[in-house]
Amino acid sequence: MRIIVTGATGFAGSEVVRAALRRGHDVLAVGGKNVPRAPDLKRVVNLDLTDRAKIEALILEEFPQAVINCAALATIEACDLDPKLATKLNSELPAQLAQLCFHVGGKLIHLSTDMVFDGERGNYANTDQPKPLHHYGKTKAIGEVDTLKYGREHAAIIRTSLLNGNSPSGERGIHERLMRDWSAGKVSSLYTDETRQPVSVSNLADVAVELCERPNLSGVYHWAGLAPMSRFDVGQAIAAHFGLDAEKYIKSGKRTDHPQHSQRARDLSLQLHPLAGKLRTPAQPFVDQLGELRVPRGLEAWYEKETGRKVVRLLEKGVDF
Ligand SMILES: NC(=O)c1ccc[n+]([C@@H]2O[C@H](COP(=O)([O-])OP(=O)(O)OC[C@H]3O[C@@H](n4cnc5c(N)ncnc54)[C@H](OP(=O)(O)O)[C@@H]3O)[C@@H](O)[C@H]2O)c1
CATH class of the missing domain: 3.90.25 (UDP-galactose 4-epimerase; domain 1)
Structure with missing residues (x-):
């Protein structure tokens, strides 16, 4: 498949690029300030993903079969420091990608977070209503709703937990x-x-790519490790x-x-059902x-x-x- 990976220089995105290449896909890796790197990665572009015209031009030129959106402002602190940028990247970008994927007949896989919940109850199901505690959680929750506006069947949202693994910067894991x-x-x-439910970033990456390969799996899902x-x-x-x-x-x-x-x-623990029963990629202890x-x-x-x-x-x- 022709897959675009945004946020390809980030913690999750760099693993998604590797997973997609390993599974034999044709990958276009999109970086922001940094240049994406991976063994056998040939197609790379750097783009400011707050620039709506450039995003549109990229998708219309590439006509991807899937886009995996790993670009974000991905910490509570960064979102508090620049709330407008957080809204652009976490809410407006996934919505625009969903609209463009709908237009070109591609599928959007979008990463979201357990932090859309307030943690009062724990063991959240994918049908539970978000109740964020901070701007990061709010922008991600809005991004989920706006993404699905363009048709539930064209998008899969993965709410995930604390990422565990080796990050490109060596500072995120x-x-x-x-x-x-x-x-x-x-x-x-x-x-x-x-309480969180740490997930191996490479395992999450396999799930994101498997969701591209499985057109019948769409909507909001939870994915994490097995253990809160x-x-x-x-x-x-x-x-x-x-x-x-x-x-x-x-x-x-x-x-x-x-x-x-x-x-x-x-307590932001997540129920992995129903996705866990439908994928070949197993959740890990x-x-x-x-x-x-x-x-x-x-x-x-x-x-x-x-x-x-x-x-x-x-x-x-x-x-x-
Ligand atoms: N990290 C976690 O523990 C965790 C937990 C739960 C959910 N998540 C979710 O997982 C996803 C990925 O998070 P992450 O930790 O991998 O994030 P990250 O390491 O901070 O990576 C963010 C990516 O977004 C790109 N980016 C940011 N602003 C951009 C811009 N204006 N134009 C183009 N690219 C831009 C960055 O590119 P450059 O660096 O090249 O500029 C980078 O590749 C997010 O949706 C997050 O909400 C993460």
Whole structure:
């Protein structure tokens, strides 16, 4: 299939590009400020995705069979800093892509977030009504509704959870953020009363591409790992996996003791039904996700000193991974 991937330089998008190439698709990778890179990636374009005329020209020229939209302003903090840009990227962009996909007869796969919910109840079904706590969640919730306006059968929205994996910047993955703090001598205060359902970014990428390949699967879906976990338990499991002393680096805390973190939801766990029963890609337990994690670039010397373990880097067709 001819697939356009937007946000192709980001954490999710770079894995989606790899997954689509691995599955034999013809990929056009769209970057913003950075240039997309992947083994065997031949078609790349850089575009400001707030420019509606350029987006339209790209889709009409390419006539894709599917677009996977991974471009976003993807943190609470970034959206609070630039609310207008958040609205453009998180609400208006997916709606425009949905309209254009409808026009060219392609399918839009759009990534959304568990943060459309307020976290009061947890274990959310794909039919539950969003109730966001912050501008990020609001812009993503609006993006979902506006995307589906152009026909439910032309779009699949994947609400997902905390992404787990190796990011292109080496700074977005859960283990990357923790290990950068630990190597700088910081102790992480991780909450026992904040539940998410971490998902391997490569597993999510396979799901996004499989949804392109399955024209009958559309509408709003949930996808994450199999296990809801507290932030504290996630940190403990990561430290243990890397052979690092959790006692030294992690202390437990509670969200409720930190009023400045009132935007952080209590329990954003997701029900994976009905998508889990319909896909060939299986949802993963957290322990399987750990095997994919690498020591972040630049931290090798610190890590070797802390653990006595040697770090070996591999190159895949000339691209560091
Ligand atoms: N990260 C998570 O834990 C998480 C959890 C749940 C859901 N999600 C969802 O997953 C999706 C992807 O998130 P992510 O973490 O992969 O985001 P990310 O790493 O921050 O990547 C964002 C991407 O958007 C591109 N972009 C931003 N502004 C642009 C612009 N004006 N023009 C063109 N491209 C632009 C960036 O390109 P450049 O860098 O090249 O400018 C980058 O490729 C989002 O929809 C997010 O809501 C993420």
